[in-house]
Amino acid sequence: xxxxxxxxxxYWIVIxxxxxxxxxxxxxxxxxxxxxxLNIFQSAVFLFYISVGKVKGATAPIVEPGISSYSNxxxxxxxxxxxxxxxxTVSLGLALVVRLKEAYGTIExxxxxxxxxxx
Amino acid sequence: MGEHLPILQVILPLIAAPVCLLIRHxxxxxxxxxxxxxxxxxxxxxxxxxxxxxxxxxxxxxxxVAPWGIEYVVDRLNGFILVIVAAIGAVVTPYALRxxxxxxxxxxxxxxxxxxxxxxxxxxxxxxxGDAFNVFVFLEISSLSSYAxxxxxxxxxxxxxxxxxxxxxxxxxxxxxIGVGLLYLMTGTLNMADLAEQLxxxxxxxxxxxxxxxxxxxxxxxxxxxxxxxxxxxxxxHAPSAVSVFLAGTATKVSLYVVLRFIFTVFGFExxxxxxxxxxxxxxxxxxxxxxCSLVAIYQDNVKRLLAWSSVAQIGYMLLGLSFATALGLQAxxxxxxxxxxxxxxxxxxxGCVVLRLGSCRIEAIAGVGRSMPWTMTGFLLxxxxxxxxxxxxxFVSKWYLVLxxxxxxxxxxxxxxxxxxxxAVVYIWKVVEAAWFRDPPGTAGRIGEAPLVMLVPLWIVVAxxxxxxxxxxxxxxxxKAAALALMGAxx
Amino acid sequence: MIEHVxxxxxxxxxxxxxVLFALYVQFHGDFGPGxxxxxxVIFASAFILFALIYGVENARQIAPPAVAQAGIGLGVLxxxxxxxxxxxxGGRYLDYSVLAHDAGHGQHYGILIxxxxxxxxxAAVMITVFFTFAGRxxxxxxxxxxxxxxxxxxxx
Numbered sequence: 137x138x139x140x141x142x143x144x145x146x147y148w149i150v151i152x153x154x155x156x157x158x159x160x161x162x163x164x165x166x167x168x169x170x171x172x173x174l175n176i177f178q179s180a181v182f183l184f185y186i187s188v189g190k191v192k193g194a195t196a197p198i199v200e201p202g203i204s205s206y207s208n209x210x211x212x213x214x215x216x217x218x219x220x221x222x223x224x225t226v227s228l229g230l231a232l233v234v235r236l237k238e239a240y241g242t243i244e245x246x247x248x249x250x251x252x253x254x255x
Numbered sequence: 256m257g258e259h260l261p262i263l264q265v266i267l268p269l270i271a272a273p274v275c276l277l278i279r280h281x282x283x284x285x286x287x288x289x290x291x292x293x294x295x296x297x298x299x300x301x302x303x304x305x306x307x308x309x310x311x312x313x314x315x316x317x318x319x320v321a322p323w324g325i326e327y328v329v330d331r332l333n334g335f336i337l338v339i340v341a342a343i344g345a346v347v348t349p350y351a352l353r354x355x356x357x358x359x360x361x362x363x364x365x366x367x368x369x370x371x372x373x374x375x376x377x378x379x380x381x382x383x384x385g386d387a388f389n390v391f392v393f394l395e396i397s398s399l400s401s402y403a404x405x406x407x408x409x410x411x412x413x414x415x416x417x418x419x420x421x422x423x424x425x426x427x428x429x430x431x432x433i434g435v436g437l438l439y440l441m442t443g444t445l446n447m448a449d450l451a452e453q454l455x456x457x458x459x460x461x462x463x464x465x466x467x468x469x470x471x472x473x474x475x476x477x478x479x480x481x482x483x484x485x486x487x488x489x490x491x492x493h494a495p496s497a498v499s500v501f502l503a504g505t506a507t508k509v510s511l512y513v514v515l516r517f518i519f520t521v522f523g524f525e526x527x528x529x530x531x532x533x534x535x536x537x538x539x540x541x542x543x544x545x546x547x548c549s550l551v552a553i554y555q556d557n558v559k560r561l562l563a564w565s566s567v568a569q570i571g572y573m574l575l576g577l578s579f580a581t582a583l584g585l586q587a588x589x590x591x592x593x594x595x596x597x598x599x600x601x602x603x604x605x606x607g608c609v610v611l612r613l614g615s616c617r618i619e620a621i622a623g624v625g626r627s628m629p630w631t632m633t634g635f636l637l638x639x640x641x642x643x644x645x646x647x648x649x650x651f652v653s654k655w656y657l658v659l660x661x662x663x664x665x666x667x668x669x670x671x672x673x674x675x676x677x678x679x680a681v682v683y684i685w686k687v688v689e690a691a692w693f694r695d696p697p698g699t700a701g702r703i704g705e706a707p708l709v710m711l712v713p714l715w716i717v718v719a720x721x722x723x724x725x726x727x728x729x730x731x732x733x734x735x736k737a738a739a740l741a742l743m744g745a746x747x
Numbered sequence: 748m749i750e751h752v753x754x755x756x757x758x759x760x761x762x763x764x765x766v767l768f769a770l771y772v773q774f775h776g777d778f779g780p781g782x783x784x785x786x787x788v789i790f791a792s793a794f795i796l797f798a799l800i801y802g803v804e805n806a807r808q809i810a811p812p813a814v815a816q817a818g819i820g821l822g823v824l825x826x827x828x829x830x831x832x833x834x835x836x837g838g839r840y841l842d843y844s845v846l847a848h849d850a851g852h853g854q855h856y857g858i859l860i861x862x863x864x865x866x867x868x869x870a871a872v873m874i875t876v877f878f879t880f881a882g883r884x885x886x887x888x889x890x891x892x893x894x895x896x897x898x899x900x901x902x903x
Binding site for chain 2: 158161167170171174177178181184185188211214217218221224225228229232233235236239240248252255
C-alpha cells in the first residue's frame with residue numbers, strides 16, 4: 137500500500153502543484169496573482185511530462201560510450217516547447233496587466249468589473 | 256510544387272509574419288497579408304479537391320517517416336475546415352485595410368498584420384497536422400496572437416476581455432496538454448493515426464478515459480461550449496471589427512474540428528459514444544447553450560455583443576448535430592460549421608462598417624442607420640435571415656438537416672426545439688433591424704455616408720455566399736456528407 | 748544601482764563571460780546539452796544584468812530596440828528559410844539531409860543553422876520583453892502624478 141503510494145510520488149507532487157495553481161487562478165482577484173497561479177499550473181504539467189520520460193536506471197540522453205539505457209528525450213523536447221509557450225503566455229499576460237493598470241488604475245479584478253459595469 | 260502544398264498552407268503565413276515585422280509599413284504589410292491569404296485560399300481549395308478525389312494526402316516534415324516524425328494529413332474533413340478558415344481570411348484582409356486604419360493607432364497597424372498572419376498560420380496548422388502535440392503548438396500560436404489581436408480594441412474593456420480570454424484559453428490549452436501527455440504515457444506515440452491503433456486494446460483503461468476528459472474539456476474551453484463560454488462575448492464585442500469577423504468565422508470552428516478529430520479518429524466512435532454517455536451529456540449542454548445564450552442575446556444592447564452571444568448559441572447547434580452520434584447528425588453539424596462561419600462573418604462585417612461610420616454599434620446609436628447605409632444594413636438583414644434559418648439561405652440548409660437528423664432518431668421534441676429556438680434568433684435579429692430601419696436617427700447625428708467600397712465588396716461576397724449556398728446546396732452538402740461518412744467510416 | 752561599486756564592477760566583468768557561455772551553449776548544442784532556446788536566454792540575461800546595474804537607457808544604446816526587434820524576425824526567417832532551402836533542394840520542408848553532399852553532414856548543418864535562428868529569436872525576444880516592460884515604468888508614474896488613472900476612450 138505505502139509502497140505504491142510513495143512509488144508514485146512524482147504524480148502526487150504534480151497533482152498537488154496543479155491543484156494549487158488552479159485554485160490560485162480561480163480564487164484570487166489580483167490579476168498578477170492569477171498569472172502566477174496559471175504559471176504554477178502549467179509548471180505542474182511540465183513536471184508531469186518530464187517525470188514520465190524518466191527510465192529507471194537510465195541516464196540523461198547524451199550518447200556516451202559504455203552506456204546502453206537512456207531516459208526518453210522526447211518529453212523533454214516537447215516540454216521545452218511548452219515552456220517557451222508558457223513564457224510567452226506569462227509575458228503577454230503581464231503586458232496586458234500593465235496596460236490594464238494604466239487604463240483602470242488598479243489590478244484588482246473586482247474593481248475592474250465594477251468600472252466595466254459602470255461604463 | 257504540388258506535393259508541397261500541405262506545408263505551404265502553413266508556412267506561407269508563418270514566413271510572411273516575420274517579413275511584415277521587419278517591414279512594419281502599414282500598407283505594405285496589408286498587401287502581403289492579402290496576397291498570402293488569397294494564396295492560402297487557393298491552396299486550401301486545391302487540397303480539398305485532391306482529398307475529395309484521391310483520399311488523404313500525407314506530408315512528412317523533414318522526410319521523417321510517421322509515426323516518428325510529424326506528419327501533415329489532409330482528408331475530407333480537415334480539407335473542408337481548411338477552406339472555411341482560408342476563405343474567411345481571404346475575405347477579412349481586404350476589408351481590414353479601412354477598418355483597421357480607422358480603429359487602430361498608426362504604429363500598431365503593421366503589428367496587427369503580423370498577429371493576423373500568425374493567427375491564420377496557427378489555425379491552419381491546427382487543422383492540417385496529424386500530430387497530437389503539434390496541435391497544441393499551433394493552438395498556442397493562434398491563441399497568443401488572438402489575445403494580442405483582441406487587446407488592440409479601442410476601448411479599455413478590450414484589455415480586460417483579452418486578459419480573461421488569456422487565462423481561460425491557457426487553462427484550456429494546458430488541459431489539452433495534460434490529455435495528450437496521458438495518451439503519450441499510455442501509448443508512446445503522438446501521431447494521431449498511430450494513437451488510434453495503439454488505443455484500441457486500451458479501451459477499458461481509466462487513464463485513457465481521463466485523457467479523453469482532459470482533451471474534451473480543454474478544447475471545450477477554446478470552443479466556448481455552453482458553461483465554458485464566458486470569455487467569448489467580451490472578446491468578440493471589444494475586439495477590433497476585423498478581428499471579430501475573423502475569430503467568429505474561424506477560431507471556434509477549428510476547436511470544434513479538434514474535438515471531432517479526437518473523438519472520432521483518435522479515440523474512436525465506440526469509445527466515445529458507446530462506452531460512455533458522451534452523446535446525452537453533449538445533448539444537454541447543447542440544448543442548454545442554445546436556449547440560455549439565445550435568451551441572453553435578446554437582452555444585449557451592443558450589437559457585437561449580441562452577435563457574440565448568438566455565436567455561443569450557434570455552437571450549440573453544431574454540438575447538437577454531433578450529439579446525435581449518427582452520420583446525418585454529424586453531417587448537419589459540419590454543414591452548420593460552414594454556414595455559421597458564413598453568416599456570422601457577414602453579420603460582423605456589416606457591424607464593422609457601421610462602427611467605421613458611427614464609431615459605435617450600440618442599439619440606440621444605430622437608430623435609423625438603415626437609411627444612410629442601405630447596402631450595409633441590407634447585407635446585415637440577409638445574413639440575419641440566414642442566421643434565423645429562412646428558406647433559400649444557407650442557414651436554412653443546416654437547420655433542415657439538423658431537424659431531419661433529430662427526426663431520424665425519433666427525437667421530435669429536439670426537432671421542435673430547433674424550430675422554436677430559431678424564433679429567438681428572429682427576436683434578436685429583429686431588434687437590430689427595427690432600430691436600424693424603423694427608428695428615426697438621433698437629431699444630433701450628422702449626415703453619414705455608405706461604407707467604403709473596399710468594405711462593402713467583402714460584405715456582399717459573404718452575403719452572396721449565404722444566398723448561393725442556400726439555393727445551390729449540393730456543393731456544401733456533398734462535402735459535409737463525404738466528411739461525415741469518412742469520420743463515421745473511420746471507426747468501422 | 749549604479750552607485751554600488753561592487754555590483755558595477757562585477758556586472759562589467761561578468762557580462763562578456765555570460766555572452767561567451769551563451770555562444771558555447773549555442774554551438775556545442777549538437778555534442779552536449781544545449782541549443783538555441785537556452786543559449787538565447789543566457790545571451791539575453793547578459794544584457795538584462797547590464798540594464799539592471801547601469802540603467803535601461805545605457806543598455807538600450809548597446810542593444811537598440813530596433814535591432815532587437817529585427818532580430819526577432821530574422822531568426823524566424825533563418826529557421827523557416829532553412830526549411831524552404833531543403834524544399835528547394837529536392838527534399839521536404841525541414842529536410843536537412845539534402846543540404847550537403849551526404850545526409851549526415853546535411854543533418855549537422857541543418858540543425859546548426861536552425862538552432863542559430865532559434866537562438867537569435869529567443870535572445871531578441873527576451874531583450875525586447877525586458878526593455879518593453881522596463882520602459883513602461885515612466886508611463887505609469889506620469890499618469891499617477893497627474894492623477895488621471897483612466898483612459899477616457901468612448902464606447903465602441
